[in-house]
Amino acid sequence: MFAVIKTGGKQYRVAANDLLKIEKVEANVGDIVEIGHVLAHGEGENVTFGAPFVDGALVTAEVVEQGKNRTVIAFKKRRRQNSRRKIGHRQLLTTVRISEILLGGAKPAKKAAAKAEAKAEVAAEAKAEAPKKEAKAAETAAAPLFKAPKGEPDDLTVIKGIGPVAAKDLAEQGIITFAQLAKLSDKDVAKIDEHMPFSADQIKDWREQAKELAKK
Numbered sequence: 334m335f336a337v338i339k340t341g342g343k344q345y346r347v348a349a350n351d352l353l354k355i356e357k358v359e360a361n362v363g364d365i366v367e368i369g370h371v372l373a374h375g376e377g378e379n380v381t382f383g384a385p386f387v388d389g390a391l392v393t394a395e396v397v398e399q400g401k402n403r404t405v406i407a408f409k410k411r412r413r414q415n416s417r418r419k420i421g422h423r424q425l426l427t428t429v430r431i432s433e434i435l436l437g438g439a440k441p442a443k444k445a446a447a448k449a450e451a452k453a454e455v456a457a458e459a460k461a462e463a464p465k466k467e468a469k470a471a472e473t474a475a476a477p478l479f480k481a482p483k484g485e486p487d488d489l490t491v492i493k494g495i496g497p498v499a500a501k502d503l504a505e506q507g508i509i510t511f512a513q514l515a516k517l518s519d520k521d522v523a524k525i526d527e528h529m530p531f532s533a534d535q536i537k538d539w540r541e542q543a544k545e546l547a548k549k
Contacts (some may be wrong), residue, residue: 336434338392339370347392347431357425360396365432367441368392374434389438394429402426404532408494417496421530478524479507487511492542494535502529514543 335348341356360366371390373382381387402424409418433441486509489500506529508514517525517540526533 334374334376334434336374336390336392337372338368339372339386340368344372347434349431349434351431352397352428353431354402354426354428356427357399358396358427358429360427362396362398364396365441366394366396366429368394374436387436389436391435391439391441393432393435393441395432396427397430398428400426400428404526404530406532406535419494419496419499421532423530477505477507478528479513479521481507481509482513484510487546489514491546492539494539499531511543511547514540515547 335346337344337346339345340358343356345353345355347353358366369386369391371383371387371392372385373380374387374390375381383390404421404423407420407422410416435441481504486504489495489503489509489511490497492511492514495503503509506525517536522533522536522540525531525536
């Protein structure tokens with residue numbers, strides 16, 4: 334049996350045990366969430382469509398992971414107007430595993446109750462890890478990602494795609510010269526992608542431009 338559901342403004346064709354990523358749902362890992370917007374369901378060639386939703390139909394899913402999608406950059410430039418605008422967006426995603434497709438007002442199995450003990454164990458582990466995470470976060474916030482070299486900084490806004498705001502963000506993390514950007518390793522690029530609002534592809538493009546500028 335399959336069903337077509339709607340969540341987060343998107344439609345998905347699902348079956349039991351399917352694993353899929355949907356827009357963020359407020360729930361903890363291991364929780365059972367209910368999706369009541371079922372547009373259609375069927376088995377083989379026998380398909381029932383809703384108007385717009387099927388009455389009494391319900392799909393339940395177990396939350397597997399809470400995470401983020403890759404950063405999407407929207408860049409707009411006006412020719413000869415010295416106007417550039419860059420906006421980054423990183424969509425929050427929830428990975429779920431489809432548990433049941435219920436019809437005719439059927440009630441879901443009480444799987445969430447069976448996970449109470451596991452949830453308590455996860456909560457205890459999270460509580461124990463909290464001080465370590467807070468210490469790590471404080472350390473990250475206090476120290477920049479890279480050590481800035483001595484001497485005068487370069488004007489990083491010369492690089493296409495780096496505006497005043499991005500140049501300031503890079504400077505706060507210790508990146509102030511073309512030579513630094515040019516020598517970034519793939520590991521450094523991944524570090525910046527993780528801690529700053531720039532994508533790996535964007536940083537690699539800056540790196541290539543910096544290599545040419547560093548030669549001058």
